[in-house]
Amino acid sequence: MPKALKTHPTRAAQQALERLEALCLERGQRLTRQRRAVLCQLLAEGRALSAYELLERLRPEDGRSTPAGVYRALESLMQAGVVHRLESTRAFILCEHPEAPHTGQLLICRGCGQVVEAEDARVSAATGRLGERLGFSLDQRVVELTGLCGRCRAPHAAHAQ
Amino acid sequence: MPKALKTHPTRAAQQALERLEALCLERGQRLTRQRRAVLCQLLAEGRALSAYELLERLRPEDGRSTPAGVYRALESLMQAGVVHRLESTRAFILCEHPEAPHTGQLLICRGCGQVVEAEDARVSAATGRLGERLGFSLDQRVVELTGLCGRCRAPHAAHAQ
DNA sequence: GCGGCAACTGATACATTGTATCATTTGTTG
């Protein structure tokens, strides 16, 4: 009788979690204890985490977590389209727009670690056409733009969190 | 008296090597034995290699090569703009257009491993504008498009090389 | 050429990230 792991999410987070869980099921992924736990942690953290950072956070609640387990859970969640992997930082983050599966762009701030997910039509069109022009049929598009976000670039602004 | 490593490049490769070496020097990188050796191997191989594949190939000629040494050489060559790192495969490849430092796009074939480097104005413009729109000042743009190249997609074509 | 200094190297150890394997457990289906 494996009950859900104890977490204390806010009401909104709870709803977000349910929405993500529904999407996983719709897309043919079983939603198991480990997968739910990974989802919870990513939601609670609100930023990108490495697989081993996830593991650290899961261990206290489930001493049986292992690297392989975490990677397997992440694999399933990426399959379901609710998690993305950041290739340039080797981290994982919740999808911000999981309703429709998509090929997005990720903007990563060096300063605060913030990741913003975009779905820019011009970028998508341009990369698609580039593939065509060079005779490639693309099945994965990694677009990761790194720099400083507005807040981190502001000259002497108080660090408003 | 560390003489240059023994390699037997073609005449054309030799010229390419000299051109790359000149660029490294122009851009303020010392061109040492290890760096030259890494450059040679990448040129000889003509495809992307992981740091440890490079190490395997360097060891026979220079038993003192170490992972740290290879990574340091690669770091310098990337600084000089003559080598790129493929984030999505964790490999390194010679730049095809090293004359002008650039933010290019890489197309990677799953079938044959071929990497094609592009400098598409529309993609560059679109990613640049996306960054601006979201208030980011970008300093790195990773655009890696993976799929099947024309040859690998050809239905029953003979494997013409 | 020669001293002095910064950059680079060699050596070693270690840190991080990701997989393989296989016996066991769990969930679903009939």
Added chain:
DNA sequence: CAACAAATGATACAATGTATCAGTTGCCGC
């Protein structure tokens, strides 16, 4: 409940990348 596929637990290992520090090398001005 039986049977089967999927997922897990446990363990070990593979692949990728860094830290440290003593010693060496290349460069620059004399």
